[in-house]
Amino acid sequence: MASDTAIGIHDLSFATTEFVLPHTALADHNGTEIGKYHIGIGQQSMSVPAADEDIVTMGAAAAAPIIARHGAEGIRTVVFATESSIDQAKAAGVYVHSLLGLPSATRVVELKQACYGATAALQFAIGLVHRNPEHRVLVIASDVSKYELDSPGEATQGAAAVAMLVGADPALVRIEEPSGLFTADVMDFWRPNYRDAALVDGQESITAYLQAAQGTWKDYAEQGGRALDEFSAFCYHQPFTKMAYKAHRHLLNYCGHEVDEARVARDLGRTTAYNAVVGNSYTASVYLALAALLDQADDMTGQAIGFLSYGSGSVAEFFAGTVVPGYREHLRTEANREAIDRRKPVDYAGYRELHQRSFPADGGEYATPSQTGGPFRLAGLNGHKRLYERRR
Ligand code: COA
Numbered sequence: 001m002a003s004d005t006a007i008g009i010h011d012l013s014f015a016t017t018e019f020v021l022p023h024t025a026l027a028d029h030n031g032t033e034i035g036k037y038h039i040g041i042g043q044q045s046m047s048v049p050a051a052d053e054d055i056v057t058m059g060a061a062a063a064a065p066i067i068a069r070h071g072a073e074g075i076r077t078v079v080f081a082t083e084s085s086i087d088q089a090k091a092a093g094v095y096v097h098s099l100l101g102l103p104s105a106t107r108v109v110e111l112k113q114a115c116y117g118a119t120a121a122l123q124f125a126i127g128l129v130h131r132n133p134e135h136r137v138l139v140i141a142s143d144v145s146k147y148e149l150d151s152p153g154e155a156t157q158g159a160a161a162v163a164m165l166v167g168a169d170p171a172l173v174r175i176e177e178p179s180g181l182f183t184a185d186v187m188d189f190w191r192p193n194y195r196d197a198a199l200v201d202g203q204e205s206i207t208a209y210l211q212a213a214q215g216t217w218k219d220y221a222e223q224g225g226r227a228l229d230e231f232s233a234f235c236y237h238q239p240f241t242k243m244a245y246k247a248h249r250h251l252l253n254y255c256g257h258e259v260d261e262a263r264v265a266r267d268l269g270r271t272t273a274y275n276a277v278v279g280n281s282y283t284a285s286v287y288l289a290l291a292a293l294l295d296q297a298d299d300m301t302g303q304a305i306g307f308l309s310y311g312s313g314s315v316a317e318f319f320a321g322t323v324v325p326g327y328r329e330h331l332r333t334e335a336n337r338e339a340i341d342r343r344k345p346v347d348y349a350g351y352r353e354l355h356q357r358s359f360p361a362d363g364g365e366y367a368t369p370s371q372t373g374g375p376f377r378l379a380g381l382n383g384h385k386r387l388y389e390r391r392r
Helices: 023-030 034-041 055-070 092-099 117-131 152-156 202-222 241-254 261-271 273-278 282-295 333-341 348-356
Strands: 007-016 019-022 045-048 075-081 107-111 136-145 158-168 173-183 231-236 304-311 315-323 376-382 385-390
Touching: 007 055, 007 117, 007 282, 007 333, 019 023, 019 348, 023 034, 023 152, 023 348, 034 152, 034 241, 045 273, 045 348, 055 092, 055 136, 055 158, 055 376, 055 385, 075 092, 075 117, 092 107, 092 136, 092 385, 107 117, 117 136, 117 158, 117 173, 117 282, 117 304, 117 315, 136 282, 158 273, 158 282, 173 202, 202 241, 202 304, 202 315, 231 241, 231 261, 231 282, 241 261, 241 304, 261 273, 261 282, 273 282, 273 333, 282 304, 282 333
Parallel strands: 045 158, 075 107, 075 136, 231 304
Antiparallel strands: 007 158, 007 173, 019 045, 136 158, 173 315, 304 315, 376 385
16 A cells, blocks of 8 residues: 555765855954854855856756666656746756756646745655656755855855655655644745845744744644654755754744753754754755755664755744664765855955846856866856756
8 A cells, every 4th residue: 555655865965155254254244243153043054056056056966866776767756946946947956856867758847935945845745756756856945145245144054955866665754644724924034026135024034934934733632643752853944054043942832841951952952963063044945954064973773863844935844753773874974064165255245246137038048167076067147048067
């Protein structure tokens, strides 16, 4: 019976950008006391895309190692989740499909709901695998988080892509039923089609996130989910890593638990290493938290992980996963650390120039400077068409 099949994350790989801006450089520029960034929001640095990087090049770079390891057989669906889309019609995943040389007998689609999109993609993928356990789904979450220069949001930018192969008998994490769901129409963060940078009401977004955390947990409990004490770690969406702490304390309070800081540190401390140095990767961020958790030294075999995925606007979902025996043999710990360590520091002036870059909208031919050393690059724009290259 397909419904009895264990389904979940079989492989996970991530990519980030060519450049990194340390928060010390931002603090030097705007006169902020560095403790606000390092302690107050829990961020050390942010990934900054080169002129020839975008959600497609990052998404392809994240997914390529998965195809290299498993081949494309059985992958009949690619779901690309993003809230920093490059086209209002064409799915960014179609470019990735081409860059990776995937078979034409594939359906490719883009999903959007702020930072929640990748979780919708994961759940839809699980549904497809339930229908046919021979099938595998490539889920790609890729985002560039961009706020106005000199705005409060500037310190919570970042960029990364996570690719996940979803299938039956997964090697990493089995995803469980039920899910707790929550939707509320709030204007905490949004990006109208004519804008490059998102608009955010920061304090409202924190309040909305906390309400959503409570709402998803309430529904999760009503659906017959696990008790809070059964989880050994929690992967939260981390727009800045301190947000996970705020949300978890709120959840503990809501569930009538004393907020014991040792417990909070145990539940979250292993999930923040990548997001603290990558910055907000929007829809990828909750799965970067998972990568950090699995890559740390403790053996998580058989343990239950709680996932809280939040996307402003807002939609949220709480669900559980169980770590599969033998998972460590399938991790990409070294490659993940290399993706972070290979980034080149950029100074504030260089970051500002990259932030202000955009293609003219006149349909002309524009080549991008060759800056990234990554496997895929955005070579330019011609006749309103984005041109991508595969390096190796
Ligand atoms: N040392 C230690 N902590 C300090 C500090 C210092 N020198 N100075 C300030 N802080 C703390 C503040 O007390 C605050 O902590 P708290 O939230 O626990 O009270 C934290 O740093 C942030 O300070 P705040 O004044 O609230 O910062 P801000 O007005 O710049 O806003 C965000 C912070 C996160 C709201 C803002 O960066 C933003 O809008 N980001 C984008 C939206 C976002 O990420 N939303 C999250 C939900 S999706």
